[in-house]
Structures are given as structure tokens and as C-alpha cells.
Amino acid sequence: MSDFVHDGWSFYVAIITVVSLIACGVFLKAFSTQRLAEGEQPGTTGHSWDGLEELNNPLPRWWMWLFYITIVFSLGYLILYPGLGSYAGYFGWSSQGQYKDEQRQAAAVFGPVIDRFLKQDAVVVAANPEAREIGQRLFLNYCAQCHGSDAGGSRGYPSLRDADWLYGGSTEAIRSTINGGRNGVMPPLGAALGGSEDVRDVVHHVLALAGRTHDGLRAQRGKVKFAATCAACHGADGKGNQQIGAANLTDDIWLHGGTEAAIAETIVKGRMNQMPAHKDFLDEGKIHLLTAYVLGISGQGKP
Amino acid sequence: MPDNLATVRPVADEIEASLYEVRRKIYPRAVSGWFAQWRVALVVATQLVFYGVPWLAWNDRQAVLFDLVSRKFYIFGLILWPQDFIFLTALLIISAYSLFLFTTIAGRLWCGYACPQTVYTEMFMWIERRIEGDRLQRMRLDQSPLNARKFGLKTLKHGSWIAVALWTGFTFVGYFTPIKELAGEVVTSTLGPWETFWILFYGFATYGNAGWMREQVCKYMCPYARFQSVMFDPDTLVITYDAQRGDPRGSRSRAADPRALGLGDCVDCNICVQVCPTGIDIRKGLQYECIGCAACIDGCNQVMDKMGYSRGLIRYSTEKAVSGKYNDAEIRRHVLRPRVLAYSALLGVIVAAFFGGLLLRSPLKVDVLRDRGAMMRDAAGGQIENVYRLQFINTDEVARRYVVTVDGLPGLQVMTPQPIKVAPATTQAFPVSVRVDPAGLGAGAHVIVFHISDMDRPEVQAHEKSRFFVR
Numbered sequence: 001m002s003d004f005v006h007d008g009w010s011f012y013v014a015i016i017t018v019v020s021l022i023a024c025g026v027f028l029k030a031f032s033t034q035r036l037a038e039g040e041q042p043g044t045t046g047h048s049w050d051g052l053e054e055l056n057n058p059l060p061r062w063w064m065w066l067f068y069i070t071i072v073f074s075l076g077y078l079i080l081y082p083g084l085g086s087y088a089g090y091f092g093w094s095s096q097g098q099y100k101d102e103q104r105q106a107a108a109v110f111g112p113v114i115d116r117f118l119k120q121d122a123v124v125v126a127a128n129p130e131a132r133e134i135g136q137r138l139f140l141n142y143c144a145q146c147h148g149s150d151a152g153g154s155r156g157y158p159s160l161r162d163a164d165w166l167y168g169g170s171t172e173a174i175r176s177t178i179n180g181g182r183n184g185v186m187p188p189l190g191a192a193l194g195g196s197e198d199v200r201d202v203v204h205h206v207l208a209l210a211g212r213t214h215d216g217l218r219a220q221r222g223k224v225k226f227a228a229t230c231a232a233c234h235g236a237d238g239k240g241n242q243q244i245g246a247a248n249l250t251d252d253i254w255l256h257g258g259t260e261a262a263i264a265e266t267i268v269k270g271r272m273n274q275m276p277a278h279k280d281f282l283d284e285g286k287i288h289l290l291t292a293y294v295l296g297i298s299g300q301g302k303p
Numbered sequence: 304m305p306d307n308l309a310t311v312r313p314v315a316d317e318i319e320a321s322l323y324e325v326r327r328k329i330y331p332r333a334v335s336g337w338f339a340q341w342r343v344a345l346v347v348a349t350q351l352v353f354y355g356v357p358w359l360a361w362n363d364r365q366a367v368l369f370d371l372v373s374r375k376f377y378i379f380g381l382i383l384w385p386q387d388f389i390f391l392t393a394l395l396i397i398s399a400y401s402l403f404l405f406t407t408i409a410g411r412l413w414c415g416y417a418c419p420q421t422v423y424t425e426m427f428m429w430i431e432r433r434i435e436g437d438r439l440q441r442m443r444l445d446q447s448p449l450n451a452r453k454f455g456l457k458t459l460k461h462g463s464w465i466a467v468a469l470w471t472g473f474t475f476v477g478y479f480t481p482i483k484e485l486a487g488e489v490v491t492s493t494l495g496p497w498e499t500f501w502i503l504f505y506g507f508a509t510y511g512n513a514g515w516m517r518e519q520v521c522k523y524m525c526p527y528a529r530f531q532s533v534m535f536d537p538d539t540l541v542i543t544y545d546a547q548r549g550d551p552r553g554s555r556s557r558a559a560d561p562r563a564l565g566l567g568d569c570v571d572c573n574i575c576v577q578v579c580p581t582g583i584d585i586r587k588g589l590q591y592e593c594i595g596c597a598a599c600i601d602g603c604n605q606v607m608d609k610m611g612y613s614r615g616l617i618r619y620s621t622e623k624a625v626s627g628k629y630n631d632a633e634i635r636r637h638v639l640r641p642r643v644l645a646y647s648a649l650l651g652v653i654v655a656a657f658f659g660g661l662l663l664r665s666p667l668k669v670d671v672l673r674d675r676g677a678m679m680r681d682a683a684g685g686q687i688e689n690v691y692r693l694q695f696i697n698t699d700e701v702a703r704r705y706v707v708t709v710d711g712l713p714g715l716q717v718m719t720p721q722p723i724k725v726a727p728a729t730t731q732a733f734p735v736s737v738r739v740d741p742a743g744l745g746a747g748a749h750v751i752v753f754h755i756s757d758m759d760r761p762e763v764q765a766h767e768k769s770r771f772f773v774r
Contacts, residue, residue, distance in 0.1 A: 033321055059523060060323065064323045144734075149674050154677035154678070155677075254681075
């Protein structure tokens with residue numbers, strides 16, 4: 001315990017605790033009796049306020065013993081549980097320990113329910129209705145904050161329901177994304193491309209790649225700059241590279257918005273995206289179920 | 304110090320007196336009569352319900368089961384969810400107002416006839432009487448030195464008490480854990496640690512309270528005994544000794560004319576004190592220890608009958624009637640006083656609201672939770688999509704199919720496949736996405752309303768407001 005900078009404080013607190021307990025006993029004894037002259041009946045408690053006297057309606061004696069029992073209880077408590085300075089108590093109880101105990105108990109109950117799917121391939125698990133229900137609950141707990149309750153994503157957070165994958169949609173790719181997280185970086189390239197007109201040219205080439213309406217002349221000029229600057233990651237055909245998480249620009253699916261202005265902003269300012277790693281707080285069984293769940297909902301259409 | 308000592312009175316003149324007293328054991332004498340019969344009837348009625356109800360079955364389940372783990376209270380055809388907590392509140396209010404009303408009319412009717420403390424004490428005293436005999440025999444037994452007979456009787460008594468107490472604890476736990484499984488576990492001694500603990504705990508509480516504590520629970524622990532006086536008024540019927548008729552007290556022969564002897568009707572036989580379960584003398588007037596059990600009325604009436612006097616020397620009467628302001632007809636007329644009428648009216652309103660609420664309770668509850676992480680997303684064709692999590696609670700014991708529609712914005716549509724199936728008596732969350740063309744809509748939050756209806760029973764509906772965000 002590092003609560004006290006010096007051991008002396010621990011003794012100081014412990015002594016105060018013990019002295020208080022002894023004082024409680026002494027006071028109890030002192031206040032449970034009354035001095036009476038011989039033959040005098042205890043008509044009142046002797047308390048008097050402005051002439052109002054408190055009648056003596058004695059409680060039963062066992063009631064008084066309850067007070068003494070509390071002192072005995074506290075002694076037992078102080079021996080078994082922390083309370084005397086920095087003494088940890090015979091049971092060595094701590095709130096952290098209790099938390100870990102409860103986690104262990106929960107793991108013992110839910111572990112077998114979740115881990116029995118580990119033996120099956122994720123594709124098989126994805127088709128199991130019970131596994132899907134567990135998977136959905138896990139998803140709503142751990143993933144829905146960013147990807148949405150229906151896994152449809154939103155700007156900056158990829159949809160998991162389409163067939164478009166930044167880092168690949170195989171079982172292994174999904175598992176590795178959940179386990180280790182991902183860091184998506186698109187560097188700011190405004191300066192590298194030249195002025196704002198050059199950027200607009202590239203934007204129109206990107207629109208052309210996606211099959212959207214565009215200015216043909218600008219797209220022609222942009223194609224050259226694209227090949228020189230962007231193709232390194234996105235490929236000459238703009239189909240992206242799942243090894244490094246470079247987006248496919250030909251499918252009209254836009255992580256950061258597909259308007260001309262949004263694409264220009266992406267190019268000029270770059271984008272930083274992070275998916276956090278989950279392996280530190282989700283065990284293998286849960287990640288397996290989540291992988292299967294994502295595998296099951298992916299490709300359900302709807303860009 | 305020496306100066307102080309000199310001013311203190313000499314020690315020899317003083318004694319240390321405890322401010323606490325040793326409990327005086329009370330040996331209530333058995334009594335029979337109209338009120339005693341009522342009490343027996345109420346003990347039997349309440350305990351038949353208490354011990355019997357957990358064994359009743361309803362649709363392959365226990366009819367009354369308070370399932371704390373899955374947070375569902377089954378009461379025959381009714382399943383109460385945590386969302387129905389308001390009914391428990393209403394029930395508590397009804398109980399409180401009933402207590403106010405009955406106390407105002409006739410004092411501690413609850414204490415005397417229906418309170419578990421009285422009921423179990425009555426049961427334990429009955430066992431005690433069967434084994435050890437009535438008041439005098441019990442007093443003699445307690446004073447006699449320990450011998451084989453005394454030991455046998457005491458063992459039999461405590462054994463019987465413990466058996467009843469354990470059965471009570473078992474029954475009580477049976478309201479929270481299916482009682483038939485519990486019985487099986489008891490037979491095979493495979494009870495869980497908590498079930499064992501609670502059975503023993505409630506068993507011990509029953510044994511201790513009804514066997515040992517008895518009137519001390521009412522005197523020292525129960526708050527109702529202490530605040531009842533604020534509910535009494537001069538028109539409240541309380542158990543009253545008619546001092547005008549009874550005093551001066553004194554024994555006399557049946558043949559003697561009490562008037563000639565200068566005596567009242569009270570023969571000072573002390574029966575009213577001996578039958579009192581709290582050990583008070585009702586002739587001293589209303590006291591906070593009196594639980595209103597009317598044992599003294601029954602006891603006194605028997606004596607009056609023997610003496611050939613009219614009954615009712617101790618009777619239910621009111622302060623005003625005793626002081627000579629009313630006759631019996633006026634007592635009855637004053638039952639319906641403003642205070643009673645006000646309590647009755649309030650009680651009536653709450654009871655009506657309670658049952659009305661239960662009858663009109665919808666078997667479908669829905670909570671709409673907007674996704675918090677993301678405000679909105681771009682969907683195909685420039686549309687904006689918002690996602691909601693709909694938490695369905697199907698309180699029926701049948702699986703149901705629900706249809707979700709939404710309105711509040713022109714062209715608003717639900718994109719999620721329908722209908723949504725919810726298993727019997729479960730709560731389930733479904734993500735629902737809603738789309739709209741944002742053209743002409745201002746940026747910000749728009750109020751929308753979800754309408755959920757049961758496909759098979761269109762009258763079962765739920766309507767929930769939420770917000771739709773547009774960029």
C-alpha cells in the first residue's frame with residue numbers, strides 16, 4: 001500500500017481506530033447506568049430541559065448488548081478486512097481483487113458458451129443463428145459506437161455491410177483488423193500536386209475513375225498528376241491496395257465523402273484514421289465471434 | 304481532584320442502576336371468543352395463501368414467481384418487468400392508505416389480526432399451548448428445576464417451532480426460486496449456498512421473532528406502533544375499558560349486588576391482563592404497547608357472562624363515547640367523518656388507477672435509442688440516413704411480429720427488413736435505419752415518431768419520439 005508516505009501514519013491511524021473503539025465501550029458502560037440514592041426509583045433519566053423531564057422508559061437489556069456486539073463485530077472485521085492503517089486484513093480483500101474475481105466468475109460462466117465456437121471455421125460460425133445473436137450483442141457493445149448499430153458506418157467510419165474492404169475481407173484480414181487495429185494514413189498532398197487548380201484536375205480524374213460525372217479536360221490533366229503522385233498507393237488504375245489500406249477509388253464508395261469539395265479536402269489536407277486494437281480487452285473467443293459476425297453481414301449490399 | 308471528591312455525595316448512599324431492564328417474560332393465557340375466532344380465521348386464510356400459492360402452476364410454470372435474476376415477476380397470467388415498477392409503488396401507496404384508513408376507523412386492526420408478527424406469534428403460541436399447556440402450567444414449568452419431563456417438553460416445543468420456521472423460510476425462498484426444484488434440491492441436499500442461507504435466515508427470523516422476541520418487536524422495533532397516535536382521533540374505535548361502569552373494582556360473590564357493596568362491574572379478576580400478549584393492563588387506558596388484538600375483550604366478556612353482567616365492560620369504543628358525549632348510534636354515524644371519507648376517496652382513486660393501469664398495460668414496450676457515435680451517414684442518391692436501436696420488450700408469453708413505420712418528415716422511410724420477430728417474454732434490440740432526402744430540410748435535429756404495431760393484433764401499438772439529424 002502506497003497510501004502513506006511514512007509507516008508512522010499507518011500506526012497513527014490504527015491507534016486512533018483502536019482508541020475510538022475502546023472509547024465506545026467505555027461510554028456505553030458509563031451511559032447505561034445511573035447513580036441513584038439508595039431506595040430511589042429511576043423515574044426520569046435525569047435530563048431536564050426548561051423544566052421538561054425525560055421519563056425513563058427502559059429498553060430491554062438485550063438491546064444494550066447489541067451495542068456491545070457491534071464493538072465485537074468491528075474487532076472481527078478489523079482482523080479480517082483492511083481497516084487498521086495499512087494492514088491488509090486476514091482475507092487480503094481489495095476492491096481490485098474482487099473485480100478480478102468477478103471477472104473470473106463471469107469467464108467461467110460465459111467462457112464455455114463463447115469458446116465452443118473456436119473449433120469451428122468463421123464461415124460456419126457466421127451461419128449459426130445463435131452465434132449471430134451473441135455476435136450482434138458483442139458488436140453492439142464494442143463496435144457500434146463507430147460503425148453504427150447496423151454496421152453501416154458513417155463518414156470516417158467504414159461500412160461493414162458492403163463488399164468494399166480497405167484491408168481485405170477474408171476471415172484472417174478481418175480478425176487481424178479487430179485484433180491489432182489499423183492506422184489509415186493519407187498524407188496531405190496539396191503542395192506536392194501544385195496549386196488548387198492542379199488539385200481540382202486530380203479530383204475530376206478521381207470522379208472519372210468512379211464513373212461519376214466529371215470535366216473530361218480536367219480529368220485528362222489530372223490523370224498525369226495522379227500517375228505521378230497518387231498511383232504509388234492507390235495504383236495506376238485507382239483500385240487501391242489492401243496491403244496498406246489504400247482505398248479503391250473506382251467503386252463510388254467514399255469513406256470521407258464523395259462530393260467534389262470533400263475529395264479535394266482529402267487530397268489537400270490528407271486523412272488520419274484509426275481503428276483501435278481489441279486484443280487487449282477481448283479474448284480470442286469473442287474476437288472469433290465478432291469476426292464471424294462481420295463476415296456474415298458483409299456483402300449484404302447497400303453501399 | 305480532592306476538592307471535587309469532597310463535593311460528591313458519599314458513595315455508600317448510591318447504587319449503580321442500569322438504564323436497561325431485563326425482559327419480563329409474558330405468558331398470555333388462552334382466550335376464546337368472537338375476536339379470537341376472527342384472528343384464527345385470518346391466520347388460516349393468510350397462511351393458506353402464503354404456504355399454498357408457490358405450489359400452484361400456470362402454463363407450465365410456477366403461477367407466482369419473483370424471478371430476480373432475469374428480473375421478471377410472474378403473477379398468474381401477468382408478467383411484470385422492471386419497467387412496471389410503478390405498480391409496486393402503487394401497491395405500496397394502497398397499503399399505506401389502507402393502513403391510514405383502518406387505523407383511523409378502528410385502531411390497530413392490522414397489528415391485531417393480519418401482521419405477520421402477530422400471525423406467526425399466534426401460531427407459535429398455539430404450538431406452545433399444545434405442548435406445555437396454558438399460562439399457569441407454562442409458568443410452573445419455567446420455574447421448575449430442569450428434569451427429564453421439562454427437557455422433553457422444551458425440546459419438543461423448540462423442535463416444532465424450528466420445523467415450522469424452516470418450512471416458512473423454504474416457502475419464502477420458493478417465491479424467488481422455483482419451489483419444486485427447490486424441494487428436489489432439499490431432498491437430494493444439493494441446495495446452493497445462497498438458497499441455503501436465505502432459507503436458514505428466514506427460518507431463523509421466524510423462529511426468533513415469533514418464538515422469542517414476540518411483543519418486543521412491536522414495542523421496540525416497529526415504527527407503526529410509535530406513529531399510530533397521529534392517525535387516531537377522538538372518534539377512532541379503540542379497545543377501551545369503561546372505567547365509569549367498572550370502577551371501583553373489587554371481587555365479590557355472584558349473588559352479591561355490586562351497587563350495595565359500592566363496587567363497579569369490574570371484578571378485578573385480572574383476566575384481561577393475563578390474556579394480553581404484550582402484558583399491559585388495558586384498564587390504565589390506551590397505551591402504545593396495545594396491538595389491538597381484542598383478547599381482553601373476549602376474556603372480559605367471558606367473565607361478565609359468568610357473573611351475569613352485560614358484556615362490553617372492555618369493548619371497542621371511542622374517546623368521545625366513553626366521555627359520555629355519544630351513544631352507540633352516534634359512534635356509527637361518526638365513522639363517516641371527513642377524515643375517513645378523504646382517505647377512502649384517495650384510496651379509491653389509487654386502487655382504480657392501479658387496476659386500470661394493469662388492464663390497459665400494453666404487452667409491447669419499445670425504447671428508441673439513437674446511435675450516439677455517429678450523427679448521420681450519406682446514403683445512395685444524396686439521401687441522409689440515421690440509425691436507431693429499437694429495444695423491444697414483448698411481455699407476452701407468445702412470439703410476436705412487429706412492423707415499424709416512421710413519420711415526421713416528408714418521404715421518411717424505414718430501410719430495415721420487416722417484420723421484426725421477438726421471442727416470447729424477452730427483450731431484444733434491433734438496429735433500424737431511417738432515410739430521407741434532405742432537400743428542403745434545414746440542418747439540425749428534426750422530431751420524428753416511430754410507430755410500432757403488432758402484425759397479428761393491430762390494436763397493440765407503441766409510439767416513440769426520437770430525433771433525426773440532417774447536415
